[in-house]
Structures are given as structure tokens and as C-alpha cells.
Amino acid sequence: MPPNAPRSRTALFVTCLNDTLFPGTGRAAVTLLRRLGVEVDFPPGQSCCGQMHFNTGYRRETARLARHFVDTFGGYEEIVVPSASCAGMPAESYPLAAVGDPGLAREVAELAPRTYELTEYLTDRLGVEDVGAHFPHRVTYHPTCHSLRATRLGDRPHRLLRAVDGIDYVELPAAEECCGFGGTFSVKNPAVSGAMNGDKARHVLETGASVLAAVDNSCLMNIGGRLTKDGHPVRTLHLVEILARTAQDGPLPGLPVVEAAR
Amino acid sequence: MSRSFLGWPAFPEAAAREVGNRQLRENVRRATHTIRGKRAVLAAERPDWEQLRDSAAAIKDRVLAGLEGYLLQVEEKVTAAGGTVHWARDAAEANRIVTDLVRATGEREIVKVKSMLTEEIGLDAALEAAGINARETDLAATIVQLGDDLPSHVVVPALHRNRSEIRDIFAREMGRHGRPAPEGLTDDPAELAEAARLHLREKFLGAKVAVSGANFVVAETGTLVVVESEGNGRMCLTLADTLISVVGIEKTVPRWQDLEVLLQLLARNATGERMAPYTSTWTGTVDGDGPRDFHLVLVDNGRTRALADPVGRQALRCIRCGACMNTCPVYERTGGHAYGSVYPGPIGAILNPLLRGLDDPQTASLPYASTLCGACNEVCPVRIRFTDVLLDLRAQVADGGRHPVERVALNTVGAAMQRPLLWKAAVKGAGLLGPLLPARTPVPGWTDNRALPDVPGESFRTWWKRNEGERA
Amino acid sequence: MTAAAREEILRRIRAAAVPPAPEPPRHYLRHAPGTDPDDRPGTLALFAERLAEYGARVLRATDPGPAVARALHEEGARSLVVPDGLPADWTADWDGEVRADRPPLGKAELDATDAVLTSCAAAVADSGTLVLDGGPAQGRRAVTLLPDLHVCVVRAEQVHSALSGALAVLDPARPLTFVSGPSATADIEMIRVKGVHGPRRLVVVLLEAPSG
Numbered sequence: 001m002p003p004n005a006p007r008s009r010t011a012l013f014v015t016c017l018n019d020t021l022f023p024g025t026g027r028a029a030v031t032l033l034r035r036l037g038v039e040v041d042f043p044p045g046q047s048c049c050g051q052m053h054f055n056t057g058y059r060r061e062t063a064r065l066a067r068h069f070v071d072t073f074g075g076y077e078e079i080v081v082p083s084a085s086c087a088g089m090p091a092e093s094y095p096l097a098a099v100g101d102p103g104l105a106r107e108v109a110e111l112a113p114r115t116y117e118l119t120e121y122l123t124d125r126l127g128v129e130d131v132g133a134h135f136p137h138r139v140t141y142h143p144t145c146h147s148l149r150a151t152r153l154g155d156r157p158h159r160l161l162r163a164v165d166g167i168d169y170v171e172l173p174a175a176e177e178c179c180g181f182g183g184t185f186s187v188k189n190p191a192v193s194g195a196m197n198g199d200k201a202r203h204v205l206e207t208g209a210s211v212l213a214a215v216d217n218s219c220l221m222n223i224g225g226r227l228t229k230d231g232h233p234v235r236t237l238h239l240v241e242i243l244a245r246t247a248q249d250g251p252l253p254g255l256p257v258v259e260a261a262r
Numbered sequence: 263m264s265r266s267f268l269g270w271p272a273f274p275e276a277a278a279r280e281v282g283n284r285q286l287r288e289n290v291r292r293a294t295h296t297i298r299g300k301r302a303v304l305a306a307e308r309p310d311w312e313q314l315r316d317s318a319a320a321i322k323d324r325v326l327a328g329l330e331g332y333l334l335q336v337e338e339k340v341t342a343a344g345g346t347v348h349w350a351r352d353a354a355e356a357n358r359i360v361t362d363l364v365r366a367t368g369e370r371e372i373v374k375v376k377s378m379l380t381e382e383i384g385l386d387a388a389l390e391a392a393g394i395n396a397r398e399t400d401l402a403a404t405i406v407q408l409g410d411d412l413p414s415h416v417v418v419p420a421l422h423r424n425r426s427e428i429r430d431i432f433a434r435e436m437g438r439h440g441r442p443a444p445e446g447l448t449d450d451p452a453e454l455a456e457a458a459r460l461h462l463r464e465k466f467l468g469a470k471v472a473v474s475g476a477n478f479v480v481a482e483t484g485t486l487v488v489v490e491s492e493g494n495g496r497m498c499l500t501l502a503d504t505l506i507s508v509v510g511i512e513k514t515v516p517r518w519q520d521l522e523v524l525l526q527l528l529a530r531n532a533t534g535e536r537m538a539p540y541t542s543t544w545t546g547t548v549d550g551d552g553p554r555d556f557h558l559v560l561v562d563n564g565r566t567r568a569l570a571d572p573v574g575r576q577a578l579r580c581i582r583c584g585a586c587m588n589t590c591p592v593y594e595r596t597g598g599h600a601y602g603s604v605y606p607g608p609i610g611a612i613l614n615p616l617l618r619g620l621d622d623p624q625t626a627s628l629p630y631a632s633t634l635c636g637a638c639n640e641v642c643p644v645r646i647r648f649t650d651v652l653l654d655l656r657a658q659v660a661d662g663g664r665h666p667v668e669r670v671a672l673n674t675v676g677a678a679m680q681r682p683l684l685w686k687a688a689v690k691g692a693g694l695l696g697p698l699l700p701a702r703t704p705v706p707g708w709t710d711n712r713a714l715p716d717v718p719g720e721s722f723r724t725w726w727k728r729n730e731g732e733r734a
Numbered sequence: 735m736t737a738a739a740r741e742e743i744l745r746r747i748r749a750a751a752v753p754p755a756p757e758p759p760r761h762y763l764r765h766a767p768g769t770d771p772d773d774r775p776g777t778l779a780l781f782a783e784r785l786a787e788y789g790a791r792v793l794r795a796t797d798p799g800p801a802v803a804r805a806l807h808e809e810g811a812r813s814l815v816v817p818d819g820l821p822a823d824w825t826a827d828w829d830g831e832v833r834a835d836r837p838p839l840g841k842a843e844l845d846a847t848d849a850v851l852t853s854c855a856a857a858v859a860d861s862g863t864l865v866l867d868g869g870p871a872q873g874r875r876a877v878t879l880l881p882d883l884h885v886c887v888v889r890a891e892q893v894h895s896a897l898s899g900a901l902a903v904l905d906p907a908r909p910l911t912f913v914s915g916p917s918a919t920a921d922i923e924m925i926r927v928k929g930v931h932g933p934r935r936l937v938v939v940l941l942e943a944p945s946g
Contacts, residue, residue, distance in 0.1 A: 016679070019722045020689050021715055026722035030730075042726045044686065047679035053672050055634060057656030061676040068680045096653070149636035178591045182633025187707040189631065191278035194711035195287070195595040196633075225712025289923075296924035310762040320758035327755035330747045343907070349740040359736070401930060402921035418921055425922055451922040455930050462931065467841045483906040493879065493917040493932025500875040501841060511743065518906050522898040523762065529861075533920065536784070536861035537897070540932060541912035542875075548909050550838070551874035562739075566746035575752065 008039040011076040013069075013115075015086045016048035018238075022217045028244035029082045029118060035244075036126055040080065045072045049089040054097060055183045062097035063104065066090075070107045078125065079115045082240050084147035084215045087117035092150050117147070118240055119215055123156045129163045134247040136166035137255045140209035141239070142200070142223065144216040145178050157215055157239055164242060168258040170207045174199070181222035193222075201226040204234060210255045213239045265412055266384055270602030272627035277592075277600040286422050290414075290597045293421045294588045300534025301585060301641070308530075317523045319645040322579035325514050326569060332481040332514045333560060339484025343546020345556040356508060356561045357388035360473065363506050363557055364394050369471045373462075373502065375488060375495045376400035377475025378416050378582055379510050381604040383563060385473070396473065397439070397465050399494035401458050408435040414598030414606060417532045417584035422597045425449040436461050462494065472502035472553070476509045477528065477581065479558075480518050485545045486558070487521065489528060489538045499542050505553035512565050512578040524581060527643035531583035564617030573654040574616040579644035580609050586638035586648065592631055601628065608638035612651040620659055629655035689721045765895035766860035774890070777859045781893050782940060784862030788915025789928055790936040796944040798887055802851060803827035805885050805937040811849035815839060815881060817873025824851060824887060835877050844880035850933075851885045852878055855910070856900040857893045862915060864888060864938065865900055867908040875909060884913075884933040890942045 010033070014026040026042075033040045050065030069090065073079045081087035090112040098105040122128055141161055147153045161169050180186065180196025200223050204212050210233070214220050217238055224236035235255060251257045270276060280286060305311050325332055337347045350356035364372055372389070374380065374396050386407070389396045398407040405420035406413050409431040413419030420428070429449040436443040436457065441464055443457045474495065478487040486507055488495045499505060515524065529535045547556045569575050587593045587607025598606030602624050603614045611628045620626045629652050638648040660669065678684045708714070765771035766780055782792040795801035802824050806814060813831045825832055833839065833847060855867035864886050866872045878884055894900045904910060917932030928934060 014722050016689075021717065023718050023720060023722035023725055027725060030726075042723070042730065044723060044727075045682040047682070047685040048675075050676070050679075053676055055653065055656070056668065056672060057629075057653070057658070057660030058669065058672050058676070059657045059660075061673060064680055065676060093653075096650070145633065145635035145637075149640065176637075178633050178635035178637070180591070180633060182635070185630065185633045189274050189277060189592075190707035190710055191274070191281045192592055192595050192631075193633075195281050196591050197711060221715050222712060225708075225714065228713040229709075229711070293924050308763070308767050310767070313759070313762040317758050317760055317762055320755065323755040324758055327752045329752070330744050333744070333747075348736045349743055350736075351739045351742055355739060399931075400921070401919045405921070418924070420921060421924075428922055451925045452927045454922055455919055455927040459930055463845070466931070467845060480906065485906045491917070492919050492930035494930065496875065496879050496911065497931055500879055511747075519898075519901060520758075522764075522896075522901050523758075523760075526861075526897060535914070537858075537863050537912065537914035539788075539914050539916065539918050541910075541914075543906065543910040543912075545907050545909075548868065551868050551876075551909055560743070562743045562746065566743060566750055569747065569752060570750040575750070 008041045009077040010038050010040045011073050011079045012040045012042050013046055013073065013079050013081045013086070014042065015081065015083045017217055018082060021221070022238065024241055025082050025217060025238040028238070028241040029080070032131060032240055032244040033080065036128065036131060038126070041076070043072050049086045050097070051086055051089055051093070052183055054089070054093045059097050062093065063101060066094040066097050066108060067104055070104065070111055074107065074111060077114065080118055080121045081115060082118045082215070082238060083217065084117045084144055084151040084153060085218065087115060088146055088150035090115045117151045117153065117215065119153055119156045119160055120151065122160060129159045131160065131163070131243050133243045133245055134165040134249070135242045135245050136251050136257045137211050138168040138170060138209045138258055139211045139213055139242065140170050140172045140204060140207040142172055142179065142212060142214045142219065143175055144214050144219045147215050148176060153215065160239065160243060161213065165247065166258070170209055173203045173206055179219050179223050181219050183218070186222060197222055197226045201230065205232060210234060211242070212236045213242055215239050265410055266387060267412065267602045267604070270624055272624050273600060273602070273631040274627060276602060277596040277631070280596045280600045285424070286597050287595060289422050289424045291594055293418065294594050297534060297588045301531055301588070304530040304534050304536065314523055314527055315643055315645050318527050318643055319579060321515060321520045321523060322644050324516055325512065326575055326578055328516070329511065329514065329569070332516060333511055335481040336479055336484055336514060336560070340546055340558050343484055345546040345558055348557060348559045350559055350561045350563070352563050353383035356383050356559055356563065357385055359559050360385060360506055360508060361389060361392045361394065363504070364389065364471055365392065367471050367504050369394070371395045371397065371469070372471040372473060373465055373469040373498050374398050374472065375474040375490065375498045376403040376419070377473070377508060378604055379475050379561060380473060380508050381413055383561065385508065399462050399465070399498060400490070401455060401492055404458055404462070405431060408432065408439065412599055413604050415584055415587060416582045416605065422599070425451055425454065428454055432457050440465060466497040466501055469498070469502050471504045471506070472498035474498055474505065474507045476507050476513055478515050478521065478524060479509055479513050480521070481514050481516050483518055483545055485518065485543050488542045489525065491533070491539045493540060496540055496542055499544065500552050502553055504555040506557045506559065508559045508561060510565055511560050511562055528581050528583050531585040531641065531643045567619065568613070568616035571616055574612065574651050576646050577609065577612045577616050577651060579646055580613065581644060583643055585641040585643065589637045589641050591635060591637065592633065601631065608632065608648045612648060612655060615655050620655070620662060626659050626664055629659060686723065689723055763896065764898040769895060771895040777895050778890055778893055778940065781857060781859035781862060784859065785915065785938055788862055790862070790915050790938055792938050792940060794940045794942065796942055798824045798939060798941055799827040801939045802885060802887065805939060806830060806849055809849065809883050809935060809937065811883055813847045814849045814851055815844060815847045815877055816851050817871060817877055819870030820851065820853070821871065835873055838874070841876065841880065844876060847881045849883035849885060850878050850881040851887070853887050854892060856903055857888045858897050858900045859893050860896040863897070863900070864913045865904060866911045866913065867904060869908070875911060878911065879932060882933055883935045883937070885937045885939065887939045887941055890940060
């Protein structure tokens, strides 16, 4: 077998942020997909989709990373991504970055429809909503901007969450408002970003949830950073880290357990 | 002396100042949420909303594709109907034309219908320098003018002011410019509107010259269209002897029938109404009804620069409904002044750089005044893809070498990301270093507002190799 | 100078080299959403409902004289300006002062007149809109602008379901005023205040043919 040949048809693109800072998300994705019978591979050559470069205006660099993405994942039938914003890159942004490189544009167009955000993969590709998860905690959910308006996940994450056994799911007020992260926006415009994030954190606290879930760890890092800085014990978890837990795992240590009302 | 945005600081600095103003944030939040709610109800009322947007975007694209022909048609039709057409390459030229036209009438005080273009070119200040007092007549524009303030919204320029601030401005300033505010004026909105009615009525009845903009100019008929709510527009367009309309070249629409699309979208998006209370249309002059002299000043002032930008030209579809700013989470926190232009919010973040170029640090900062959340894309009646234009402008800024340090940093990271061994080493290094790093290392701009996440002891790829490598 | 400017602007437009754009699609509704455009009673009911939402008064009548008199009386008008071409029977039942706009009244005189009575050129049910085009019985624009009360007689057959229908019959060469409810502003804290500069009160007499 050639060294680059895939060992299975499904690849996990874990994303650079998850690889370095949120490895628990990648581990949970592997656990969950295996439980659902998906043999998932992690091509080790993978790195970053180039979103930060693209959103900051560095298109040539993005094109190089798009080329790297295509080379790494081109051999797989489907690519699963535990991040709505990174999952949207091949369809949304690579075509713009590949302007002037028809070969790359073609390969991108071929690969983009096979690239799935994780919850979309569960509901649309695998056709499951109840993934057999158990999570006896109060959870609220922040629909990230990319999940709403780029990957257009709609209520898929909500359906998955509501099907979790033991969960006390509460709606987040003003859920569809941006948390103010915006990648380099949070560094270039810290005052505005901070004001937006403060409002988001306040809404999270209003729910009384002990866990804030989302499908983008970047936004969770932003909101969670604010909650931590202000001394609030709300945990931020990628949605898949909730979906991966089963009754055998029991409650998540350190979190208040809700009454088994259901 | 009227204020202007000249020399305004770049967005991050101006925004930081505005964000700190609690009263302003509260005023802007309340206003934007109110219009947002009304708009949502009326947009949902139309099952053909998306078809209207498709049509509107295509109508405006048609204008941009055939602009030369449509402008010549406008010129021909307006001239044939008794009007005079002038062309202005830039703000100075437009102001000179209007000043000369007013001077020729001998009038020293004129009335104006709210027009974003005349704000853009600084017409009031130019007239003032020529000894001509131009009085704004739209209620919000009056509040801005009397308060020696700057507009902060394209539909509701005084949206950043609350009722008690407006009361104070009226009580203090009206007497200096005409009929004073009634004694004992309270901050009841109806009373404030009545004070404006009384103050402005004598100006309407006495005015010989009026200046307006236009929402649309219909090429096939040479008809100008002004949409408004209060009747101040009708006063100006009807009672003056001389009417001077100053209009951006992109305001053209090809056909009379196109108004059935644009008028319906404009009112619903701008104010949450099916139609604004008053829409006035006129073609040249009419004997015995309205102004005897009509001048149309067609203004470029950067529009052809925007037109030459293949991605950015879609910003010229804009019909100034303000829905993008009403829905923008950044605008909601900063208000309009942070954008340093009469065009704030998402449209301002793209239109100002497109009209004026990216050489000025202020305009170059605007494409970054967005989290790219995309809420503006969803509400735009002419389907401007704000995020596409923002990203393209950012690429232009980056290509212009404006952020050298950032470029080196991102290129370095990017280079490592394309080299698996290098990247693997970097990720592993981060994992190994994690426990050694002080957990709360300050990062400029980030840690003022939030804590950094803990760096895990092991990257995902290390875990995978340890647990899965053997499996394979 | 303006000639040089004209040439320069047109040159810049050509230099921008915008690719051609197709004819716009027009798949939107040409009638009020949720209605049957052929349902005349429904269209008139919608027109009356939308006007009422604006705070305009609607009187449905088969005989204009008594309805106009009632409107003017109930609104407390004592003086009325009427444009040329207004049918004499519209004011026959009213006992207040009628001022003809011939020769044209001055701005101050119009401002000092309580009410104006006109017909219209077209109307739109969907948005509760009246359109004046300066034709017979409508008068020049100042006449319907300065008095504080506007009474407008709309014949039922003039009411179109939506804006499209009205635009198709209107003549853009005439000065048109589309009136959708009385003058209003929301410039102060987005609170709607009726009546700023234009007429603060609007009464529509919707004239239907006598039945039977």
C-alpha cells in the first residue's frame, strides 16, 4: 500500500485549532463516529484549512493551503469536520482563493460536496438524530455565525441535542447574535469584540446552564474565555463532546447533575 | 460651523471610544432592535420576498452594466421635460455647481430634503462658506443640524439621540435659527415633532430654493423619485421656485416598472412599512405646479472607482434602506460615527473604501470592522454579498502591504502548515510546551476581555498516534 | 466645465468595463399577498383595512355629497379648498366656506385653510395608498399639502390590488404624489408620531356604485 493511500473511506479533518488546543473534540468525534459504525481515519499530513489567512486577506497563502487540503483529503470519499467554519471553507472560500488556478478550482469543486460539518454528517449522511448519548446536565447552545449562515446547519444541532438522554436543554436568548470573535476581529477591534462577547456571556448566564455547547471551538474559546475571566463556572464544550458521552460514562465530573425527569 | 468626518480616526480607535458610551449604546440598541422587528414582520408577509430581492439585484446590476446609456437617457429626458442636467466628477465640483445655482437666485437661506449624497459631499458646509444657510427639514436631519452633530444612520440620522437629548437641543438651538421651541417643551416625541413642525413651517413657506437628493431616477422617463415620511420632502419639492436635485449616478433605474420592485423593498426594509407615507415623483417642470426651475446634478465622486472593482461594484446596488446597519452586531455596539462617514455599518465598511480607495488608514480599517457574521447578507434587499466584498477589500489591503508584520507571521505559519513534518513538530511543540506556559499569558487585545484557554498536555495527533497508530 | 465632467464620467464608466447583465427576472406577485386579485369586495376591504391601520379614516359611500359633508363636519373643518374640476355635488351637502384654487391661492392662504377635498388618479389596496397626479379634481401639489386635513374621494374601480397595477396606469410625465396614510415620523426613539409637515389627518371616501 502506498504511504498516502487512505486506510478507510472517511477522513477526520480535526482542524488546527482542535488539534492543538481542543484535542478532546477530536477524540470525541472519533469515539462517536466509531460508535455509529464509521471507520474514521486521521490523515497525518493535515494541518489548517487557511481560514485565518483567507479572512485576513491573504489569498495566495489560502490557495496554497487549499492545495494542501486537496492533496491530503482528495483520496477519501468523505471528510468530516468538527467545525462549521472550517467545514465551510472548501465550498465557500476555496473557489475565491483558487481564482486564476483552474486546476485547483476544479479539484476544490470536486471535493467540497464531500466535505461535511460533523452534525450535518450525522443527520444527513448517517440519518441519525438520537446518537445514544447520555448527558445529565443543563445545556444551552450557541449557533455560531458560520453554522447559521455559511454551513446553514439550521436546527440540526438542536435536534441532536434534544435527543440526548437526560439532558436539560435550554434555549439561549438572542442566540443568533454573533459572539464577537470573528477571528482577527477580536484582536483588531478588541473593544467592540469585548462588548459583543459580554452580551453573549450575559445571555448564557441567564439560562442557568452549566454547559454552553457549539459547533465551533473558536467561538467557544471566545465566550468561555469571557466567562472564565469573570469567574463563572460555565463549561464550554463542542457539541460532539456531549454526543460522545453515554450512560456508562455517567455524569461529567465537576458539573451539577440535573434530576432524571425524563 | 458644521462638523465633518474629516480627519476621523481609524475604526478601532473611534469604535473603542463609542463603545464606552453607555447612553449611546442603549439608544442604538433600542432603535435598531425596533426597526429589525418591524422589518422582519413585513418581510415575512411576502411569500415572494426572495423573488423581489432577485429582481431588485438584477435591476441594479442591469443599471451598472449599462450605466452610460442610462445616464444619457436621463439627460435627454430631463432636458426635454424642462430641466437642466449638470455633471460633477467629485464633491468639490458638485458643491460648486449647487453654490453657483443658488447664488444666481440671490437667496441666502434655502431648505433641504434629507439626502445622504449631500451629506457625503459636505454641501451644507460648502454653502455656508459661500454665505448661504441651508436648513435641513427632515426631523432627524434637523436634530443633527441643530445639535451640530453628525449623522449616524442612513435612514434615521439621529438614531443615536434619545428624547431628552433631542428636547435639550431643540430648546437650546431653535431660537438661534428661527422660531424658538415652545416654552416648557417636554421630551414627549409628539411634542418634539410639533416643535419641529412649527419651527420649519415658516421656512417652507418662505423658501425660494430647495435642494434634494433622489432615491431613484428612472432612465426611460427622466423621472426622479423621493421617498419620505414626514412631508418635508413634499414641502421642498413643491413650494420652492427653484429645485436642485443632487443625485449619485448609480441611483438610475432603467424602467418605470422597476419601481414596483424597489419601492416595495425599500419601505419594508427601511422602516417596516408597506409603503412610506409619501413618495413623490416628478419629471422636469410642470406649468403651474411646483418649481419653475429644475436642476439635476449627476455626481460621480468615486462611484466610477467602485464600478471598476469587479467584486466591489455590487455595493452600488445599494438603495440606502439601512437594514444592514440595523441588523449588524458591530454597528449595534458602536453606532454610526465610529465608521467616520455618513455611510456607516456594513454598507459603510465596503462603500467608503470603494468610493475613496484604501490609501487612507481610516478607509483601510473599515473592511476589518466586521466579524463576517453575515447577518447583513441575509437582509439586504439587493443581495449585496457584504462578506464577499469585505474579504476582497481585505485582500486588497493585504496585497497593498499595509500590515507587514501580520503578513510575515501568517506566511510563516502558512508555510509550516503546508509541510507536514514541520507542522507536526509545531503542534507537538505546542503540546509539550503547554504545561510550561504560564496559563494566563497576556495577549494584546485578547486578554483584556477574556482568559486564554489552557493548553492541553497532548495534541490530538499525538493521542491518535499513541492510540490509533497501533490499530492500523 | 460640466461638459468636460460629463465626458470624463462617461469615459470612466466605459473604462470600468462592466460585463453585460441579463433582463431582470420578474417572478414576484403583482397583487397583494394572500388575496385573490379578482375578488373586488376583498380588495376594497383590504384597502379600507390598510388605511385604517395608518390611522386614516375611511367612509364607504355610494353618494359622495353626504359623506364629504360628514367627514368635514366631524373633523371640525370650517374652510375648504377645492381644485378645478371637482364635481359640484361633492360639496353640495356641506355648509362651510369653499375656496376655489382659481386664481391659485397663495401659500399663506392655503396654510390658513382647514381642509382640502380632491379625487385621485389611482389607489393601492395592499399598501393603503392614494396617488395624486395633478389631474382634474386633484389640483396642484401645494393644495393637498398645506391644509391640515385631506379628504380624498376614491372611486372603487380606481383601487388596484398592488402597486404594480397602479404604476401601469399612471403617467410618469405628471408630478405624482403617493400618499400612504398621514404624515408620520419615527425619528425619535423609533416611536411613531403622526403628523409632522404634511396633512395630519386623512379621510378617504370610498365611493361605490349604488347596488341593484
